[in-house]
Amino acid sequence: MPGDSQPSADVTHAEFRHGAASPQSRYRHALRAPALDEPAPVQGVGQGRSDGRSQPRRSDHDPEGAINLKKQGRLVGPGLKPVKSQMFYFVDSNSSSREKRAHVMRHHVQEKRKQRKHCKHGAETEHPIRPLRCLPWQQKQFGLDAVDSEDVGPEQVQADLDDESLASSGPSSLSPPSHPSKIPHLESPLTMLDASRKDPFRSLPMESSPENAVLVDYWTNRLTYWSGQNKYIKDQIFRSAMCHPLAFQAVILSYCSRWRSHLHHLEDGDHVHNHHRQVVTGIDKVMNGSLPMDADHLGMTLSGLALQEERFGDRQASRGYEDQAVQMLRSRGGSSKIHEVILHFVRYLLMPSESSISPEGQQWLGTFLRGAEQLMSAQSSDAYLTSVPQRRAAFGMDSPLFPLLSSGPHPTQVPLDSRVYVVQGVPTQEVMRTAALIYITAALWDFQDHPGKTARFLDHIQKAAKSHSLDRTPACETFTWLLLEESYEADLKDPERGWSTGELLKVHKQLRPDLQFHFNEILFSFLALTPPIRGIDAFESELCASSGPDDLDDV
Structure with a gap:
């Protein structure tokens, strides 16, 4: 390790996870919670008749003998069993x-x-x-x-x-029934009118219309990031939103109506204003108790509004919706649910309103890197790698995590004629890559005294990346979503990890682009157990210089 990167002191757990003065501490207070039959034996040959009767013989001159012999299998005389029930022939x-x-x-x-x-x-x-x-x-x-x-x-x-x-x-x-049924005839659940609809079985939580069908198609088949469609994320959000009409209208219909107008450079029409007005009115009814809705779905609705206001409306209103969603879901606690994952994902995509980093934020970034350096030193030892052999190559070039977490390049696989639907002006791939680096480093820090947990965590995230083909089509958005789902064993879960990742990511977004890249390179080098080319001291000196009065315009 270069001399300028030696940690001056050990990093405590609290400083590593939340910084000296955690920006997330303001969320910790004043938050309000809302049996089959046996088959017959196989037929064979060689058994005679059981009644002792001899078969009739024909004379050598009997011209009908051949015909009678062929028909004798069908003859049933008195006292004889029918040929049909004869076991042998x-x-x-x-x-x-x-x-x-x-x-x-x-x-x-x-x-x-x-x-x-x-x-x-x-x-x-x-x-x-x-x-x-x-x-x-x-x-x-x-x-x-x-x-x-x-x-x-x-x-x-x-x-x-x-x-x-x-x-x-x-x-x-x-095909007719094999034998008569006593069950009365049931009419088909579809009428002729239903069969002509886009949603014939009424699976959507509201009345379907041609306009809504177009908006649903925009969500399911057109909405795309630079890394691809990320269909797993879209499907998960769509299923969750279908549980309540208001959530579906806010997260799917209202968002896609505003995005479609923005995509075609059009002014917001009546359909956009109608969706937005109905969502806002519905939230007011939920708040005053006239519309039943649980806190999870309300938090998801507010998250959807926060994202669309961030991209197509008022950023100040977006911050208000975000704060309300945090109040709804943060105080609930417990393991992460899909609604909490959606909120985390939206918060990771939102850009901070502040343009400069506070001294506490600068200190937190440096402390986090020092902790990652300590972690690399401990996990690089032969004794540790013997107990956790997968740690050595978990982030190497042959790992499925390498194309996701390395600095790139990351060319798009979106077809040329579909790139018009790529979300513009938002570096979602780089933001989610940073979030994944922070989240994994925080998890390894939590498991540093438990080699078994570290091994299971690394195995899980590599398996998750492969199962979603992220090693062939790298999509950091889907990978970060999988991390937030925490679909591993209960002893590996920590609901606080997603929140602290979001707070540090918010500070990271306030850095200059070159400092953001430098931070990510240091963090990935530590995960790969290799010393960084330019260490922590160089990063901290540039960070301090960027906060000077002469450089405020560059921040």
């Missing part, structure tokens, strides 16, 4: 191939009948199925549903097989 030099096949297929069809009757009886008992509709010309009973005493010959067997193959290969709507 005599095979001799006079047996025809056709009769052999008929015997085998006859019993095959019988077993099929038994199995179908039993299965359908059980299915109707547990899950009654309404009778399927069929055409009039198909109302006849198929051969497989005939009575057991019916005689089955080769021709009938072939007809049964043809009917069976027709029933199995044709459309299910044309």
Whole structure:
């Protein structure tokens, strides 16, 4: 480690996580909380008749003998069992191939009948199925549903097989029921009018309209970041917003209506104002108790308003919505839920209103880097790497985390004709990369005395990146979302980690772009267990110089 990067003193846990005077401390007070039948044995040959009767013999001059011999399998005399129930069939030099096949297929069809009757009886008992509709010309009973005493010959067997193959290969709507059902006919849940709608099953939490269908399409298929569509994030937010009409209107419809106008360089029309007015009116009704809504969905609604005001409206109003959402969700505590993840994600994307860094913020940035340096020194030892072998290569070039956390370059994979839908003017990829670096460093700091936890955490985040193909299509937005979800074991979770990451990220956004890059490079070098090219002392000296009176215009 270069001489200018040696820590002057050990970093305490409180200083590392929250700084000397944590900017997040203002949130800690004055927050208000709101059994099948056995099959018959396989048929064989060689067993004689059980009644002791001898088969008739023909004379050498009997011209009808051949025909009678072929028909004798169907003859049923007094006291004889029907040939249909005969378990075995005599095979001799006079047996025809056709009769052999008929015997085998006859019993095959019988077993099929038994199995179908039993299965359908059980299915109707547990899950009654309404009778399927069929055409009039198909109302006849198929051969497989005939009575057991019916005689089955080769021709009938072939007809049964043809009917069976027709029933199995044709459309299910044309197949009649195997046996009559006692369940009354249930009407389809769709009407002819429903079938012509974009949302025929009324899955959306509000009445669908052509305008709303367009806005939903903008969210699901068009909204894109430079790193890609990040469909996992959009799907998670969409599902959560569907739980309440007001949340859906604020997070999906209102946002996309304003984004569409901004995308096409249009003034906000009546549809934009209508969505926004209805959302604001709905929030007022929730606050005065006239509209029922839990704190989680209200916090998500406020988060959606904060993001759209930040990008398309009033930034001062955005800060107000953000503060209200924090009051709703921060005081609740507990493990992270989807609504809290949405709030974290929105707060990470918002730009701070302050243009200069306070002395406390500068000290916190330096303290965090010193703590990361201590962590690298401890985890670089042979003893530690023996106990946690995956720590050595977790952030190396062959790791799935390397393309996500390294400085780049990060070319887009968005098709050229779809880049018009990329969110402009917001460095989402770099912001989320910084958030991921801070979050992972904070987690490793928490687990520094528990090698087993460190190993499980590293295994989890690498597996998560691979499962979402982030090693092939790097999207820092999705990776940071996965970190915030905390989908690992309970002993690895810490709800405070997401909040402290957001507060330090807010200070980081106030740096000049070159200092932001320098901070990220130092942090990633420590994660990769390699000394940085330009150390902490160089960063701190440049940081102090940037805060001087001559450089205020550059901040």
